[in-house]
Amino acid sequence: MTMGQDQSEIFNGLKDARSVDGTDTRAIPAFVFGEELADLAEHDPRIVVLTADLGRSNRALDFAARHPGRFVNVGIAEKNMVTIAAGMASCGHLPFAATFGSFAALLCAEQIRTDCAYPDLPVRIVGHHSGMSMGFYGTSHHSLEDLGMMRTIADLTVVCATDANHLRALLRLSLHHPHAMYLRLGRGRDPEVYDTVPDLRVGQAQTVRDGSNLTIIATGSEVHPALRAAEILAERGVSARVVDMWTISPLDRDAVLDAANTTGAILTVEEGNLTGGLGTAVAEVLFDADARVPFRRHGVPDEHVPVGPPAGLYAHYRLDAPGIVAVAEELLTTSEGGAT
Missing domain, CATH: 3.40.50.920 (Rossmann fold)
Structure with a gap:
């Protein structure tokens, strides 16, 4: 893990007492991304997690706490993160590279297409805080174009998490998916739709x-x-x-x-x-x-x-x-x- 400025500190204001729709966050499951991957990694040695100085915002630090040797903070270098993930996938790892959706999809589109989808490598690009959920941070941090862009890339599976249980299901499903995948996540405190972890199949609504x-x-x-x-x-x-x-x-x-x-x-x-x-x-x-x-x-x-x-x-x-x-x-x- 790199040392120095952690951008997560800047975005601590994202974790307020109310969700984006005004719901009391105490009634909403917290971000389970790092926790669920840490559990899965106990039984799957392929799993590695990468982030770009946003380990607190996406809760990748929950993974790092339990699997420090399988966690990489690349610093503020999102494009490099995706290419590094592709290299790790080519060596047999199953990398999850996570950053804000605006950075993951918009900034790294070329790397996702050329380094991940084209060679058909099982890289999981995780774009969190998508849509308008970064409201106060403006256009540079809004991720409104990502679905339109990502679905035009051949051999890239594009999925959206609905709530905490749905995200758990997506992460479990991704372990057995052979292709590159873009996972679009919300803010992490999403109102519950699924009261249990659903059984999902790619391409089936x-x-x-x-x-x-x-x-x-x-x-x-x-x-x-x-x-x-x-x-x-x-x-x-x-x-x-x-x-x-x-x-x-x-x-x-x-x-x-x-x-x-x-x-x-x-x-x-x-x-x-x-x-x-x-x-x-x-x-x-x-x-x-x-x-x-x-x-x-x-x-x-x-x-x-x-x-x-x-x-x-x-x-x-x-x-x-x-x-x-x-x-x-x-x-x-x-x-x-x-x-x-």
């Missing part, structure tokens, strides 16, 4: 609520508010299915087409730029299959978001539960009027 009038296809941090929105819609007589599309690439085409065939409309919800992300991926499936269903993409428009508290940004872009309800009702009203 999870239906977390059934419904018939509308399907809300959400990913990552937007699954929980989508579920809350479905509850509100139910009180208003609208039956909404909620699908956790945690695998962005490969996408679960069957889940999309089933929604098109069995529910009245589809709304995608993502904490990211609408250009090229989850909504675009779903639109491609519908277009290729000539599936004609009322459809709307919902996320951040193609703009740089303002600086502010994450909860305020979610409300501004209608990515909280009330906002999703409003967008869903607009979609259903338009579809009832005959538009598609």
Whole structure:
């Protein structure tokens, strides 16, 4: 582990008493990334963890405390970290390289493509604090373009963690996945969607609520508010299915087409730029299959978001539960009027 400035100290303000949606964090599981990998490493000698001076922010220090010889802090050198991870993977290790999503995906895109995906090495790039969860730190720390960028890289699996139990499942699944993987994580204190560790398979979405009038296809941090929105819609007589599309690439085409065939409309919800992300991926499936269903993409428009508290940004872009309800009702009203 390198000595010197630890950037985690700068970002200690991220660990406040309230989550990004205003929930008391005492009721939300803390970041389990380092803890879960430390447990897995007890039985898998291949696992190594790398970070770029953010071991406290991503809780990689929980891993380092138990496996100091298998932890590397490369310093503020994210591109080098990814290339080092690729080299370690080529020697039989299973590296998890973790930093902020804005740095992991945007700064290191070339290294992810050329050093990890192209040679088909089992590197796990972990982009945490994704989306707008770094609200006050501005555009340089917002990660809104990562899904659109990462899903265009061949031979790269792109997945999004929904909550603590879902992250545990993703990390366990990744031990047996032969290809490079980009894991998009939230802020680490994400409201619970899964009360137990789910059984996951790459390319297979999870239906977390059934419904018939509308399907809300959400990913990552937007699954929980989508579920809350479905509850509100139910009180208003609208039956909404909620699908956790945690695998962005490969996408679960069957889940999309089933929604098109069995529910009245589809709304995608993502904490990211609408250009090229989850909504675009779903639109491609519908277009290729000539599936004609009322459809709307919902996320951040193609703009740089303002600086502010994450909860305020979610409300501004209608990515909280009330906002999703409003967008869903607009979609259903338009579809009832005959538009598609």
